[in-house]
Every structure is written in structure tokens, then in C-alpha cells.
Amino acid sequence: xxxxxxxxxxxDRASVRFEPGPAEDKLILSMGPQHPSTHGVLRxxxxxxxxxxxxxxxxxxYIHRMHEWMAEQRxxxxxxxxxxxxxxxxxxxxxxxxxxxxxxxxxxxxxxxxEYIRVIVAELxxxxxxxxxxxxxxxDLGAFTPILYAFDDREVILxxxxxxxxxxxxxxxxxxxxxxxxxPADFAPRCLAxxxxxxxxxxxxxxxxxDNVILRGRCEGIGELSVDQARRYGATxxxxxxxxxxxxxxxxxxxxxxxxxxxxxxxxxxxxxxARYLVRTDELETSCDIIDQxxxxxxxxxxxxxxxxxxxxxxxxQLRRRGGSGENCRPRALRRQPQTLPGxxxxxxxxxxxxxxRIGQGRAAGRCRVHPGQP
Amino acid sequence: MIPAFVAAxxxxxVVAMDHAATGVILSITLEPARLPDAAAVLDREGxxxxxxxxxxxxxxxxVQYHFSLLDGPTRLVLRLIVPHDAPDVPSxxxxxxxxxxxxxECFDFYGIRFVGHPDLHRLLLPEDFEGHPLLKAPEARxxxxxxxxxxxxxxxxLAEPDTPAAASAPAVKTGPSDA
Numbered sequence: 001x002x003x004x005x006x007x008x009x010x011x012d013r014a015s016v017r018f019e020p021g022p023a024e025d026k027l028i029l030s031m032g033p034q035h036p037s038t039h040g041v042l043r044x045x046x047x048x049x050x051x052x053x054x055x056x057x058x059x060x061x062y063i064h065r066m067h068e069w070m071a072e073q074r075x076x077x078x079x080x081x082x083x084x085x086x087x088x089x090x091x092x093x094x095x096x097x098x099x100x101x102x103x104x105x106x107x108x109x110x111x112x113x114x115e116y117i118r119v120i121v122a123e124l125x126x127x128x129x130x131x132x133x134x135x136x137x138x139x140d141l142g143a144f145t146p147i148l149y150a151f152d153d154r155e156v157i158l159x160x161x162x163x164x165x166x167x168x169x170x171x172x173x174x175x176x177x178x179x180x181x182x183x184p185a186d187f188a189p190r191c192l193a194x195x196x197x198x199x200x201x202x203x204x205x206x207x208x209x210x211d212n213v214i215l216r217g218r219c220e221g222i223g224e225l226s227v228d229q230a231r232r233y234g235a236t237x238x239x240x241x242x243x244x245x246x247x248x249x250x251x252x253x254x255x256x257x258x259x260x261x262x263x264x265x266x267x268x269x270x271x272x273x274x275a276r277y278l279v280r281t282d283e284l285e286t287s288c289d290i291i292d293q294x295x296x297x298x299x300x301x302x303x304x305x306x307x308x309x310x311x312x313x314x315x316x317x318q319l320r321r322r323g324g325s326g327e328n329c330r331p332r333a334l335r336r337q338p339q340t341l342p343g344x345x346x347x348x349x350x351x352x353x354x355x356x357x358r359i360g361q362g363r364a365a366g367r368c369r370v371h372p373g374q375p
Numbered sequence: 376m377i378p379a380f381v382a383a384x385x386x387x388x389v390v391a392m393d394h395a396a397t398g399v400i401l402s403i404t405l406e407p408a409r410l411p412d413a414a415a416v417l418d419r420e421g422x423x424x425x426x427x428x429x430x431x432x433x434x435x436x437x438v439q440y441h442f443s444l445l446d447g448p449t450r451l452v453l454r455l456i457v458p459h460d461a462p463d464v465p466s467x468x469x470x471x472x473x474x475x476x477x478x479x480e481c482f483d484f485y486g487i488r489f490v491g492h493p494d495l496h497r498l499l500l501p502e503d504f505e506g507h508p509l510l511k512a513p514e515a516r517x518x519x520x521x522x523x524x525x526x527x528x529x530x531x532x533l534a535e536p537d538t539p540a541a542a543s544a545p546a547v548k549t550g551p552s553d554a
Contacts, residue, residue, distance in 0.1 A: 061499035234473030247445040
């Protein structure tokens with residue numbers, strides 16, 4: 001019979017650091033990962049004084065799946081479906097990051113039609129991702145109704161993308177050298193109808209939520225992040241643009257055909273939660289502008305390069321891809337010995353800290369690395 | 376073109392890289408002890424630390440630090456190699472607080488000990504997990520000479536001029552700490 005081990009009552013590594021102290025009103029709370037607002041992925045040890053958070057320590061790893069190790073067991077092609085699971089709210093971004101890095105390494109040219117299709121589906125997916133953020137963010141702040149509007153709009157996108165990809169969430173639509181299948185005949189008019197609908201909804205979103213005094217009170221002046229802090233902490237995407245830095249990977253290191261498209265980069269200098277909120281809601285409109293231009297410019301032609309047996313040179317490559325919640329979507333440092341892509345199993349290593357949710361940041365980060373095949 | 380501040384890092388090798396193919400413009404190989412000074416130089420130059428990652432190679436464990444200015448193709452990578460039996464790397468978490476979790480990750484998966492880290496712990500795997508899952512069996516490891524582009528290998532002296540890196544490329548010189 002096992003003797004009782006009293007140290008078990010002390011909790012884990014994080015909780016032992018949060019001891020109840022002498023202060024009368026101090027409350028220690030282990031919040032998550034099963035708390036509804038932490039979505040199963042995050043736990044935060046909290047020290048509270050009433051409604052004020054005195055100390056917080058985030059604890060990660062609850063849905064960590066070790067994609068890097070999974071990639072070691074698969075070929076390049078077999079690994080593509082994992083990309084739909086890295087950020088399942090914006091699978092297209094990860095499809096692109098992975099396909100783009102392999103294309104760079106193997107020197108595969110992507111046909112123009114595929115490039116435009118990629119832009120359209122990625123921006124549609126970005127809008128659907130932002131809509132989930134918007135709805136869930138307000139839900140967590142205590143407003144229930146907006147998520148119903150957001151999911152109503154998002155449903156239109158999911159229907160369009162379902163007819164393109166066969167999936168509603170975890171897309172595996174990109175392939176090395178293009179996309180897996182051509183878009184249906186009614187794709188262009190449906191995209192334009194959606195952007196028109198989305199634009200007509202944005203004033204209502206603004207009136208209902210953005211100008212709401214309670215939202216403003218809960219976001220303005222909260223979680224201020226200076227430019228220098230953002231840089232030293234490695235904050236990217238809306239986090240950085242909410243601190244006044246006009247940095248957008250689609251502009252700074254253009255991939256695909258983004259260098260041919262005209263779009264505004266939303267920037268707000270305040271550095272608080274409200275600035276980040278405004279950056280993301282403005283990006284809904286930016287994505288609509290990009291979709292309109294890409295649909296207008298969608299050329300005829302092949303939707304994928306004939307990428308059979310391309311020679312992959314040895315080396316490493318990375319593609320920085322602008323994601324929905326941050327800009328760290330970039331499978332990188334692919335390395336392998338010369339061998340054909342679909343052939344011998346590549347030993348691959350991918351690491352991705354799922355959605356590295358940080359308090360008040362909501363920054364998604366990830367990266368992957370592919371190692372050469374076992375002989 | 377190699378910026379002037381790179382010399383202040385006292386690099387072992389500096390190799391210009393093809394951004395279109397690799398996403399990086401400059402690869403800077405350092406002796407591990409030089410890392411904190413190099414990070415301080417990049418901090419002064421306004422670089423953002425994108426991530427810290429590692430690879431298990433024949434020569435040792437390679438640790439890579441990606442820095443960028445985010446305003447164009449400006450990414451550069453700092454590399455250093457530490458031996459398998461003493462994987463000690465100075466922490467840069469005091470200079471770049473964002474490195475804190477990256478270094479925990481590398482410790483979690485590769486067992487790299489970041490000396491001076493304020494709180495080195497398993498970031499993603501359970502705290503009672505045994506071992507470091509991305510370390511390879513010795514026979515599965517590859518050398519830098521096999522993995523890097525031949526132009527890089529020539530620039531670092533890993534390959535003879537005009538000959539592609541052979542499978543049995545000599546080990547890279549990584550400074551006095553290399554076992």
C-alpha cells in the first residue's frame with residue numbers, strides 16, 4: 001500500500017508559487033484550461049484583490065500535439081493536412097506558409113491563377129477568423145449578441161470555402177505549386193456578393209459594439225504596449241500595428257501577388273486593447289478590398305504547376321506569412337537532401353505552440369522545421 | 376552587403392544568403408559566449424527577435440536566433456553550436472524578454488540549458504515528461520555540410536571551392552567550446 005504523499009496537495013509547479021498570503025482580500029485562482037473563456041488551451045494562475053489582478057502566470061501546453069515530431073514520420077504531401085490544425089481558425093494561412101516554404105526550397109513556380117485563388121481564399125479565411133475573434137472577444141467581455149451576428153456572416157464564407165475545398169474548417173486546399181482543385185464557376189460572383197454584404201454590415205458592427213461606451217470603458221487605456229515593448233517581446237501583427245507600427249508582411253516581404261494589390265494597412269498608435277480591436281475590425285474592410293481586386297484580376301489558366309518529382313535542393317527556407325492573429329505563421333528552415341518531393345519519406349520536425357495565447361495578447365505563433373529523410 | 380554593426384558581434388562566419396530562397400539575408404555564426412553581446416548590438420539597432428529554435432546535428436546542437444526589422448527583407452539569423460554533452464547557451468532573456476519562452480521551448484524539446492534564464496522550465500510538455508523528444512539518435516543526425524546550400528558551405532569552409540558538400544563533410548569550426 002502506498003503511503004500518502006502530502007506534497008501532492010501542494011499542486012503543480014505553477015500553483016505552488018501562488019501561496020495565500022496575509023492580505024485578507026487576496027484570492028488565489030487557477031483559471032482554466034476548462035474555463036469557457038480560455039477555450040481549453042490556456043490556464044492562468046491568478047492572484048486577485050476583488051476584481052483587480054495583482055499577479056498572473058499563464059501556463060501552456062494543453063493542446064500541444066507535437067506537429068514537429070509528426071512531420072518526422074510523414075512525407076511533404078502527407079504533412080499538409082496538419083497545417084489545417086495549426087491555427088484551425090485560419091487554416092489557409094498555414095497551408096500557404098507550408099506550401100510556400102517548400103516551393104521556395106524546391107524552386108517551384110506557381111501559376112498566376114493559383115496565386116490569385118490563394119489570395120482570395122486566404123483573405124476570406126482571414127475575415128472568418130477575425131469574425132470568430134470579434135464574436136468571442138465580446139462574449140468574453142460580457143456581450144452575448146455580437147457573436148450571433150459574426151457567425152451569421154462567417155457562415156457565408158464557410159459555404160463558399162466548402163464548395164471550393166470540401167471542408168468547412170480544417171482546409172487542406174493548397175498543394176506545392178498551386179491549389180488542389182480549381183474554384184467552381186460561381187466562385188467570383190459569390191465572393192463579390194460576400195464583400196458587399198460584409199461592407200454593409202460593418203456600420204452596424206460599429207454602431208452596435210465599437211462605439212459602445214461599455215466596450216470603450218473596458219478597452220481604452222487597458223493593456224498598453226509601447227513600440228519598444230512590442231519589439232523586445234517579439235509582438236507582431238495587430239499587436240504591433242495597435243502600437244503604431246505600420247508593419248504588414250504582405251507589404252514588407254510580399255509573397256504571392258500581394259505586391260500587385262492596393263490595400264491600406266490599419267494602424268493605431270494608442271497601444272491599448274482598443275487600438276488592437278480597431279486594427280482587427282479595420283482589417284475586415286482591408287480584406288474585402290483585397291478580395292475585390294483579386295477577383296477582378298483572376299486570370300484563366302492552370303490552377304497548379306505540374307510539380308511532379310521536383311528536385312528539392314538541399315538547404316533551408318522559410319516563408320513569413322501574415323496570419324490572422326499574428327504574423328508568425330511561417331513554417332521555416334526546411335532542409336533535406338536532394339530527393340523527389342513525393343518520394344522517399346522526409347524526416348520532418350515541426351514545432352508549433354498551438355495558439356500561444358498570452359494574457360491580453362491573443363498572439364498566435366508557430367513554426368515548423370523539416371529534417372531530411374532517414375536513409 | 377554586410378552592415379557595419381555585424382563586425383561588433385565578433386562573428387566566426389558571416390554569409391550573405393539569398394532572401395528569395397531562404398527568407399534570410401545574412402547568416403552570422405557566433406561562439407556561444409559572444410551571444411549576449413551580439414543580442415545587445417541587435418537590440419540597439421532596433422531588431423525584433425522573431426524566435427529561437429534548434430536543430431540536432433552531427434556537430435552538436437545548433438541554436439538559431441532569427442531577428443528582423445519587419446520593414447522589408449531584413450531577417451538575419453545568428454547561429455551557434457554547442458556540444459551534445461554540454462548544451463549550455465547564455466540566455467538573452469534579460470535583453471529580449473520575448474526570448475524567455477523561446478528558450479524554455481528549446482529546453483523542453485532539446486534539453487538546451489540556457490544559463491542565466493530567470494525560470495527555465497518545460498513550456499509545453501508535462502513537467503514530469505522524461506527526455507527531450509526532438510533529440511535524434513546519433514545515426515539519424517546530419518551534418519551542416521549536408522543540410523546547408525553549397526554556397527553557404529563554401530563560404531564557411533565546410534566544402535572545397537567548386538565542389539558540392541559531400542556527405543562526409545568535415546565538422547564546422549565552432550570555436551573553443553565545441554567538443
